[in-house]
Amino acid sequence: xxxxxxxxxxxxxxxxxxxxxxxxxxxxxxxxxxxxxxxxxxxxxxxxxxxxxxxxxxxxxxxxxxxxxxxxxxxxxxxxxxxxxxxxxxxxxxxxxxxxxxxxxxxxxxxxxxx
Amino acid sequence: xxxxxxxxxxxxxxxxxxxxxxxxxxxxxxxxxxxxxxxxxxxxxxxxxxxxxxxxxxxxxxxxxxxxxxxxxxxxxxxxxxxxxxxxxxxxxxxxxxxxxxxxxxxxx
Numbered sequence: 001x002x003x004x005x006x007x008x009x010x011x012x013x014x015x016x017x018x019x020x021x022x023x024x025x026x027x028x029x030x031x032x033x034x035x036x037x038x039x040x041x042x043x044x045x046x047x048x049x050x051x052x053x054x055x056x057x058x059x060x061x062x063x064x065x066x067x068x069x070x071x072x073x074x075x076x077x078x079x080x081x082x083x084x085x086x087x088x089x090x091x092x093x094x095x096x097x098x099x100x101x102x103x104x105x106x107x108x109x110x111x112x113x114x115x
Numbered sequence: 116x117x118x119x120x121x122x123x124x125x126x127x128x129x130x131x132x133x134x135x136x137x138x139x140x141x142x143x144x145x146x147x148x149x150x151x152x153x154x155x156x157x158x159x160x161x162x163x164x165x166x167x168x169x170x171x172x173x174x175x176x177x178x179x180x181x182x183x184x185x186x187x188x189x190x191x192x193x194x195x196x197x198x199x200x201x202x203x204x205x206x207x208x209x210x211x212x213x214x215x216x217x218x219x220x221x222x223x224x
Contacts, residue, residue, distance in 0.1 A: 042119065042202070042214030043158070058211075090157060101146040101165070101206035106157035 002026055006091050006107035013081040013114045021076040021110050023091030031096035032074040033058075033104065034066060036087040043090065049074055050096065081114045088112070117141045119215035121203050126221045127193055135188045135201050135218045143208025149177050149188045150202040152217065158202055161188070190220075198222045 004025045013019060025032065030051050035043040045058030049068040063085060065077040074093075078085060088111050092104040118140045127133040139147070146165035150158040164170055164179035164186060176189040188201055200217040207213055 040123075040216055042216045043204075043212075044214075045211065048211070096210065099210075101148075101163070101210055103148065103160040103163065104212065106159070108157050 004091055004093055004105050004107035006089075006110050008110060009108065011110060011112050013078075013112065015082060015114060017081050018077070018079050019081065020078075021089055021091075021112075023074045023076070023107055024072050025074075025091075025093040025105070026072060027093060027095075027105065028071070029093035029095050029105075030071075031094045032068065033092040033094075034064075034074065034076045035090045035092065036060065036085075037090060037109075038087050046076065046089075081112075083114045086112060086114045117205075117207065117213050119203055119205060119213055121201075121215040121218045123216070124219045124221065126223060127190075129193055129195060129222055129224050131193050132189065132191050133193060133220065135190070135203075135220065137186045137188070137203035137215055139184050139186070139203070139205045139213075139215075141205045141207045141213055144181060145206040145208070145210055147177075147179055147186050148204045148206070148212065149186075150204065152200045152202055154199070161201075193222050195222050195224070 007022045033048045034046040047066040049055045052071040091107040094102045094104045120138045149161040152158040162177040174191045202217045203215040204212040
């Protein structure tokens, strides 16, 4: 039982390049999330998905896109990377029915640097 | 707006007790979570409170007062491995988590 896995663990991009961060969970969770974590700030929600095939914007969605084609996978895309997107990105999942609060399980994170 | 406040950093001595406070103002309330995050690692779940009062789990306890918008995490018999950041998060009216910036706890021998 791997839990939540993320690839890659580290990435360096040049301004304007694109890439996709991958996230997979094997807990059969309905909900998945993408956060970014910057020094001195709380985790900020980029996008979330309440179920397979649905996605919604979070607090800081600009410059990102997501897809949830399969229940176990949630992809985060950067179309044209900017230095302001240098951050640590965490994927999380939770069992969620939409009517209760459940703990979120986090992946190990992707450390992205944009130069 | 929505706001979660925690002290930025705290220092405590091995074997002692420390209390980490969290105050919140959010649009709706559906519970409060505490997570632990070691440097360079992912957050891991510690506790969840939705009703007023104290929840005890081994060396860790968490308290909630909904009327005051206040919670604390109490760590007893501190060990060096407790050196980490402690994150407070509130589940809002849409069941989305609003996160505090975290409290870095430094344990000294």
